[in-house]
Amino acid sequence: MLKKRVIGVVLVKDGVAVQSIGFRRYLPIGKPHVAIEYLDRWGIDEIVVLHVHAAGPADAQTVAGYARRCRVPLAVGGGIRDAGAVKRVIQAGADKAVLNTAAITHPGLITEAASLFGEQCVVVSIDAKRRSGGMHEAFVECGRRGTGLSPAELAARAASLGAGEILANSIDRDGIKQGYDLELLRAVAAAVSIPVIACGGAGHPEHMRAALACGTAAVAAGNFFHFVEHSVILVKRQLAQAGEPVRIDSYANYEGRAFSDDGRLAKQSDAALDALRFRYVPEEVI
Amino acid sequence: MSGIVIVDYGMGNLGSVADAFAALGVQCRIADAPAGLRGARGIVLPGVGAFGAAMTNLRERRLDGALTASVLERRTPFLGICLGLQLIADDSTEHGFARGLGWVRGHVLRMEPGPPYPVPHVGWNEVEFRSGARLFERVAPGAHFYFDHSYHLDGGAEGATATCSYGRPWIAALEKDNIHAVQFHPEKSQRNGLRVLRNFARYVDACHA
Numbered sequence: 001m002l003k004k005r006v007i008g009v010v011l012v013k014d015g016v017a018v019q020s021i022g023f024r025r026y027l028p029i030g031k032p033h034v035a036i037e038y039l040d041r042w043g044i045d046e047i048v049v050l051h052v053h054a055a056g057p058a059d060a061q062t063v064a065g066y067a068r069r070c071r072v073p074l075a076v077g078g079g080i081r082d083a084g085a086v087k088r089v090i091q092a093g094a095d096k097a098v099l100n101t102a103a104i105t106h107p108g109l110i111t112e113a114a115s116l117f118g119e120q121c122v123v124v125s126i127d128a129k130r131r132s133g134g135m136h137e138a139f140v141e142c143g144r145r146g147t148g149l150s151p152a153e154l155a156a157r158a159a160s161l162g163a164g165e166i167l168a169n170s171i172d173r174d175g176i177k178q179g180y181d182l183e184l185l186r187a188v189a190a191a192v193s194i195p196v197i198a199c200g201g202a203g204h205p206e207h208m209r210a211a212l213a214c215g216t217a218a219v220a221a222g223n224f225f226h227f228v229e230h231s232v233i234l235v236k237r238q239l240a241q242a243g244e245p246v247r248i249d250s251y252a253n254y255e256g257r258a259f260s261d262d263g264r265l266a267k268q269s270d271a272a273l274d275a276l277r278f279r280y281v282p283e284e285v286i
Numbered sequence: 287m288s289g290i291v292i293v294d295y296g297m298g299n300l301g302s303v304a305d306a307f308a309a310l311g312v313q314c315r316i317a318d319a320p321a322g323l324r325g326a327r328g329i330v331l332p333g334v335g336a337f338g339a340a341m342t343n344l345r346e347r348r349l350d351g352a353l354t355a356s357v358l359e360r361r362t363p364f365l366g367i368c369l370g371l372q373l374i375a376d377d378s379t380e381h382g383f384a385r386g387l388g389w390v391r392g393h394v395l396r397m398e399p400g401p402p403y404p405v406p407h408v409g410w411n412e413v414e415f416r417s418g419a420r421l422f423e424r425v426a427p428g429a430h431f432y433f434d435h436s437y438h439l440d441g442g443a444e445g446a447t448a449t450c451s452y453g454r455p456w457i458a459a460l461e462k463d464n465i466h467a468v469q470f471h472p473e474k475s476q477r478n479g480l481r482v483l484r485n486f487a488r489y490v491d492a493c494h495a
Contacts (some may be wrong), residue, residue, distance in 0.1 A: 002403075002411045002452050003430065043476070045410055045432075067302055071309075071476045073432055093301045095334070095434070095474065115381070117298060117335045118369075120406040120434045164406050164436075195404045217404065247410045247430045249476060286310060286480045 003247045005218035006208070006235055007046045007197060008039040008225050012078070013053060019223045020052070021175030023127070023143035029226050037069050039225060042232035043250035044072060048098060048167070048220060050125075051078025053142055057085035060092035067093025075123050081106055086113045090121060098123045098167065101140040103158050104147055114162030123197075124158035125167035126151045128184050136184050143171045151184060152191035159192040166192060167220065170200035175223055177203025180211040189215035204263045205238035212244055230254075234263060251281060289327030290490060293353070294318040295343040297369060298334035306473035310480060312487045320352035328490035329353065329362055332473075333369030337378035337394060337437065340369055341386065350387060357465060358389060363490045365421075366467035371460065372439060374467060380437050390462055392443025397436055399453030406436040413458045413470070415448035420489055421459060421466055421482045422448065429478045431458070431470035438469065464493070 010032055011018050017035045018026040029035065032049065039047055049066050051058050057079045067074050076089050077098025086097045086109070097117075102109050103124045113122045127143055128136040128151040138147045138154045147154070155166045168188040170181035180201045189196045195217035202208060202221035211219045225231045236246045237254040248255075258266040290307065292300050294316050307314050314330070317323050331353070333340055344350040356362045366374050375386045378394030386394070397405050410430040415422040422429075431450075438456050439446075445462035449455040450470075459468045466486060472479035 002407065002409050002433075002450075005409045040476070064301060067299075068305060070302075071306065071474065071479070073434065073471070073474045090334075091299050093299050095299070095302070095471075115336065116339070118436070120408060120436060121298075121334060164434075165408065193401075193404050194406070195408055217409065249430060249478070284477070286477060286484050 001245060003045075003245045004212050004239070005045040005197070006232060006239070006246060007048060007218050007220035008035075008044040008232065009199060009220050009222035010035045010039075010047065010049045011222050012049060012051050017226075018052070019175065019226065023171050023174055025175075026052070033065055033069070035226065036066055039232060040069065040071055042230055043236065043248065044225075044232050045218070045247065046073045046075070048075040048077070048123075050098065054079035057081070057089060060088050063089055063092035063094055077123070077125060081109070083109060083112045083116060087116065090117055096121050096123050096164070098125050100125045100127065103154065104140050104149075107157070107161055110158055110161040110163050114164070119162050119164040122163050123165045123167055124155070124163040125169060126154055126158075126188070127169045127171050128181070129171045130181065134183065136181075136187065139171060150187070152187040155188045155196075156191045159194050163194065165195045165197060167197045167199055168216075173201030176201060177224075179203065179207040182210060182214050185211055185214035185216055205235045206263070208235055209239055209242045209244060212239070228264065234259070234265065238263060289325065289494070290314040290330060290487065291317045291323060291326040291328070292330045292332065293349060295333075295340065295347055295349055297340050297343060298332070300332050302473045303330060303332045303367065306480060306483055307487065310484055310487065312483075318347060320348050323352050323356050326356065326362055327494050328365070328486065329356060330365045330367065331370035331373065332367040333373065335369060337369065337372055337380040337386070338382060338384040340373055341384050344373070354387060354389070361464045363486070363493050364465045365486045366465075367473070368435060368469060368471055371467035371469050372437060374465065375439055375443060378437060389465055390444050390460060393440045394437050395440055397438050397456070403453040406434060407452050407456070408434045410475075411450040411452060411470075413448050413450050415459065419447040419459065420461055421468065421485050423485050425478055425481050431468075431472065431475040431478055433470045435469060
């Protein structure tokens with residue numbers, strides 16, 4: 001059966017991978033290609049690289065650099081406003097193009113991109129803020145301009161225009177590690193019959209489980225994966241233990257391991273640790 | 287010298303396919319015209335996008351005839367990836383009706399798994415393959431590969447060697463003599479994907495031993 005996807009988001013600002021808080025504060029993490037390599041090595045299912053506050057779309061050389069060591073699907077977004085940009089990004093090595101502001105300003109681009117490369121190449125990402133009365137409003141231009149539209153409405157429009165997937169992101173939850181905006185996710189998932197990717201607010205693997213329970217096909221996180229060794233494997237193993245169908249292919253898979261309240265590995269007994277010193281893991285040559 | 291040629295017909299990125307082979311130490315070259323197929327010991331046809339546009343591109347570059355001559359007549363080892371699996375069938379109903387290369391009997395239709403399964407079928411799914419399938423040597427049964435498609439090769443198609451399940455079984459791979467094809471993306475399926483590519487590269491070498 002098809003598994004739920006765990007997706008790593010790498011936000012890039014001025015060529016640096018950054019941590020984002022509320023779409024306002026950006027703190028440097030390091031080189032994007034290093035983040036990509038680690039995510040891939042730890043068995044991430046897919047990687048989304050987003051250029052924030054981009055003057056224009058990423059150039060071919062940059063995209064090729066991201067794709068070079070990425071053995072999982074790569075989606076690239078940020079500043080994509082015309083078909084030429086979609087073409088360059090895909091032909092440079094991306095598998096999918098992510099459209100955000102363009103979904104409002106150039107909605108025809110969704111259809112054009114889908115007809116050029118197929119709907120499965122088009123991801124429309126929607127950033128949302130909570131409004132009074134429990135409603136949400138979609139924002140574009142990295143959270144600076146309100147659209148007056150509900151994310152669910154925008155998602156349905158995008159799907160009818162040819163989008164293959166929706167990435168639903170919460171601006172309020174971004175970077176505060178309090179969990180995803182579950183009402184946002186439920187609303188968007190109910191509005192479309194294409195896959196929805198949850199994003200924004202992960203602080204603990206339990207948050208990911210709750211997000212998947214809203215009907216999303218995948219769960220994405222940016223900041224969350226950057227700070228802990230094997231973070232991807234920690235998440236996947238805990239999701240698997242909670243009964244979610246996920247793929248765990250990496251050699252390090254933490255099967256049978258216990259986790260502490262903060263979602264990290266619980267320490268094993270000294271005897272078990274001792275035995276690990278003599279475990280031989282031959283490197284596989286494919 | 288692998289002699290493996292990756293066909294460029296303007297449909298999506300082939301860099302990832304070339305990179306994946308390169309990670310295995312298998313150097314490939316790119317061909318965007320019939321002359322480039324000369325001397326090829328193996329041919330890879332990747333592809334992402336619409337069937338109709340793809341066939342148009344192949345015909346415009348005269349690659350359809352050249353590929354058929356190389357693969358069907360000279361029996362050059364062949365690997366089709368994603369759209370590359372669909373193009374070798376008889377026809378497709380994507381955005382209208384278009385004829386394919388017709389190397390294997392079968393029709394390409396839109397996936398309709400029914401609720402609650404969204405289309406496209408995107409993500410990692412388990413592939414069950416029949417024993418002896420060349421591309422899956424040393425791959426564990428039920429191994430995961432990455433799929434991303436809205437159209438599929440119908441169940442009656444000839445040569446099917448593997449399926450995946452998404453509401454119901456769908457063809458994931460086929461093999462017919464020197465012709466191989468996969469619906470998933472081996473270049474985007476981490477280690478399992480690399481194993482599949484290695485198996486094809488070994489077959490290419492074995493054919494020229």
